[in-house]
Every structure is written in C-alpha cells, then in structure tokens.
Amino acid sequence: MNNIGKAVRVEGKIISREDIYVDGQVEGSIESPESKVTIGPNGRVKATVSAREVVIIGAVQGDVTATDKVDIRKDAQLEGNIGSARISIEDGAIFKGSIDIRKPEPKVAPAQTQQVFAPPIPIVTQAAPAPAAGPGIKR
Amino acid sequence: MLPDRLRALFFRKDSVPPTDSAGRQGAQSVHRVIAPSRKPVPPAVRTSKGLEQFFFNIKDVVGLTILDMAGANQENITFLTNLGHRMYASDLVRSIEDTFGSDLAEQNNASRIEFFLQSNFNYLPDTFDGVMLWDGLQFMTPALLTATVDRLHMIMKPGAYLLAYFSANERTADVPAYTFRLLDDKTLQVTERGVRSSGQVFNNRNLEKTFTRFESVKFFLTRDNLREVIVRR
Numbered sequence: 001m002n003n004i005g006k007a008v009r010v011e012g013k014i015i016s017r018e019d020i021y022v023d024g025q026v027e028g029s030i031e032s033p034e035s036k037v038t039i040g041p042n043g044r045v046k047a048t049v050s051a052r053e054v055v056i057i058g059a060v061q062g063d064v065t066a067t068d069k070v071d072i073r074k075d076a077q078l079e080g081n082i083g084s085a086r087i088s089i090e091d092g093a094i095f096k097g098s099i100d101i102r103k104p105e106p107k108v109a110p111a112q113t114q115q116v117f118a119p120p121i122p123i124v125t126q127a128a129p130a131p132a133a134g135p136g137i138k139r
Numbered sequence: 140m141l142p143d144r145l146r147a148l149f150f151r152k153d154s155v156p157p158t159d160s161a162g163r164q165g166a167q168s169v170h171r172v173i174a175p176s177r178k179p180v181p182p183a184v185r186t187s188k189g190l191e192q193f194f195f196n197i198k199d200v201v202g203l204t205i206l207d208m209a210g211a212n213q214e215n216i217t218f219l220t221n222l223g224h225r226m227y228a229s230d231l232v233r234s235i236e237d238t239f240g241s242d243l244a245e246q247n248n249a250s251r252i253e254f255f256l257q258s259n260f261n262y263l264p265d266t267f268d269g270v271m272l273w274d275g276l277q278f279m280t281p282a283l284l285t286a287t288v289d290r291l292h293m294i295m296k297p298g299a300y301l302l303a304y305f306s307a308n309e310r311t312a313d314v315p316a317y318t319f320r321l322l323d324d325k326t327l328q329v330t331e332r333g334v335r336s337s338g339q340v341f342n343n344r345n346l347e348k349t350f351t352r353f354e355s356v357k358f359f360l361t362r363d364n365l366r367e368v369i370v371r372r
Contacts, residue, residue, distance in 0.1 A: 072211075087216060095211035096229045101220040 006042040023058070033067070041075070054084075056093075063097075067104065180331040184322065188359040189367030191325035193269065193302045196369075198324075203268035206294075208259075208275055214320040214328070227267075231275030232316050232335070234259050239283075243336055246280040255283070260290040267295050272303040273319045280338040284349060292352050292372065301353075301370040305341040308364040312337055341366065 001019040004010060008024035016032040023040030029048045030037055037051040043058030050065045059077040064070055066084040074092040081098045089095060197203055201223030207215050210230030219226045238255045239245040246252070270291060276284060291301065306314040313334045320328040339345070343358055343366075350356045350370045359367040 087220075089211050089213050089216060091212065093211065094230070094233075098225060098227045099216055099220060100225050 006040070039076075048080075182328050182330040184326060184328050186325050187327050187367060188325075188361075189302055189304070189369055190321075190327060192357065192359070192369050193271070193300055194324035196300050196371075197269055200268075204266060206262075206267045206270045208271060209273050209319045212318070212320055214322065218321040218323070224268075227262075229259060231259065231272060232278060232332075235275065235278055235283075236335075241336070243280050243338060246283040246338065252283055252286050256286060256290050260287070260294055262294040264293050265296045268299050270295060270299070270301045271319075272301060274304040274306075274316055276303050277305045277314060277337050277341055278316070278335050284338065288349055289352070295372040297372055298354075299372045301368075301372070303368045303370070305346065305366045305368065306337060306364060307341075307360060307366040309340050309342065 001021055002016050004014075004020070004022045004024045004026065006023040010024065010026045010028070012028045014020070014026065014028070014030045016030075016035060016037075018032075019036045019038070020030065020032055021038045021040055022030065022043045022045060024042070025044045027046045030045070030050070032051040034052055036053040036055065037049055038055040039045050039049075039058045039060055041057045043060075045058070045060045046062055047060075048062045048065070049060065052066060053068045053071070054064050054066045055071045055073065056064070056076040056078055057073045061079045063080045064078065064082050064084070066082075068084070069086040069088065070082050070084040072078055072087070072089040072093045072095060074090040076090075076093045078093070078095045079097060081100070083100045083102050085102055085104050087099060087101070203224045204227070205219055205224045206227045206229075207219065208229055208231035209215055210233060211228040216226065216228070234255065235246075238251055238258065239248075272291075276287065279287060295301065308314065314337045315331045315334050317329045318332055320330075322328055346358070346366070346368060347356050350368075353370045353372055355371045357369040357371075359369075361367065
C-alpha cells in the first residue's frame, strides 16, 4: 500500500495501481481505478478522487467516483458529488453534494460453444399396418 | 467539483466569511444548539401524511432530482436512490446555525443571507423535481425565509413539490428540531436534536403568504402540533 503521511503535502495528480492511504494534504486529483483509496483521519484532500473503492475518514472537498463503493465514516466530511455503485454513510458524517448511484454494467459472458441437439425423433404410437403378403425370398 | 459555495462548512480557513451587522468578520463556526434537549429523547417512528403525499406526487417516475436537507443519512440515501432518483443532500438546520449563530438578528444581515443562499442553494434554475426541507424553515426570521423561499422557487422545476414541517404550537418561541430518516414512503424515524428559537409564528395564513408565488399549498395538521406542508411550484 502507498502511504501519504500526515506531514506530507502533495499538489498534482496521483495515479496508483495499488491501494493508497492519504493521511496528509493533497490538492489535485487521485486515481486508483483498480484499487482502494483511503482518506485517513488527518487527511485533507481538495481533489477529485477516482478509484474502485473510496473510504473517507478525514475531509474531502471534491467529486468522488468509485466503481464499487464509497464509504463515508463517522466524523468524515465530504463536500462534493458522489458517483458510485454503492454508498455507505455513518451517522456523524457530514456530506454536502449529490449522489448518483451508477450500477455497474453487466459483464458480457465469454462466448461459449453452443451445444446443438439433434431434433427429436417423432415417436409414432400408431400401429403400423401389417405388411402385405409379398413374394418370398428365393434362394 | 462544487464551487466555493460550500467551502465554509469544512474549510473555514480558506473561506472568506461575511461580516456581521457590526462589520465584524468571522461567522459562527461551530454547530450550536440554542437549548440542548433536557435529556436524550429516543428516536420515534411516526407516519406522515405530508410525506405520503409528497411521494404520491412523484410515484412511478424514476430519474428525478431530489434535494434532501435532512443531513445525509444512510436511510434517506438508500430509500431515494432505490427509487431511481438522483439526490442532493445537505443539512439545513446545521447550516443556519453555522451561518447565523444563535442570534436571530443576524438573520436580517443581507450579506450573511446571501452567503447562506450561496452555500446551500447555489443551483441552476429548474434543477429539482422535489425538495424535502423538513423542519428547517421554521428557524428562519422573515427576511431569511423570504430570501430562501424565493431561491427555492427559482431552483425548483415548475410542477415540482416541496415538503416542509412547521410547529403548530404558537404559544412557545422555542421548538424542537429533529433529524428525519425515511423508513418508507409514509413513515419516518424522527430524533430530536435540541430545541431552537423559532424565527416567527407560522400559521396557515402566514404560510400561504410565504409561498404565494407557488401554485398551491396544502396543509396537514397532526395531533402532535405539527403542520406538514406540501407546496407545488
């Protein structure tokens, strides 16, 4: 996990491929599309945050987008718009902004070989007529 | 990202608070309750005709834009988004206290009123299909109330509905404030969060006058001295 400590201030764009924990100050943007971004209790973020999952314990001013979930904990402060498939907010959290629930698009199943069945053979229940007497087999 | 209108609530060091009537800078920066509850009151569950009417008016429609000023809570978020609506959330009572403090006279300060409107209602015209104000309006003085209702008229779509609650008890100037959690389309869980000074007395005539620019005002008077109001833009 990447860690931005509480004594650190970052201005600019942060892109991470793994989970990132922000307990310092960030201005700009944070992107971690495949992972989780956590804003710690000392975190002061003025940035857009985009990730698979976003957990807010500190203060965020900016839009937050998550493909999976936004989790706003007690005592967190969020001022911005949320776009996420799921959202969780604890009592005591302060939030101002809009909430747009974005259901994930259903994954397209990989193409499978379709099993082809032969058409059913009709079952004839009617008694077949008795064969007419024919010439015998000559040897 | 949202503009600076909401900055004051969380990032006060960076915001420029308006001056008060005496020209002093620095708004009330803490959440203040004028008179805390005598003792903690457990949450209560109640049905609401006004709420039922509000959701009846917008039923069978998805994708609406709803402004919920109860302060964000999980129940309201889940209920509204499960109906397929986009919601905006903020806490009106808290914002009144943060902007004006406990002195009702401050609610007549024009610069503070403008700051308050910018902080809470800075939306484009005709944005909302529904507004749930709950009990916040009853803590406003006439000057602030008029400015707020005018702004609401602007940001609501024609035909949109507004839900508001007012104390019907005209004998006391202090009324309890509540948090409101949606349990279903006609049931609420209400929790008292202190007693506050009412900005003025609200009766039916006052309310009709307050919402005179709106198309209609409908009242539901409950047995526990609550006046539930549905206003159509």
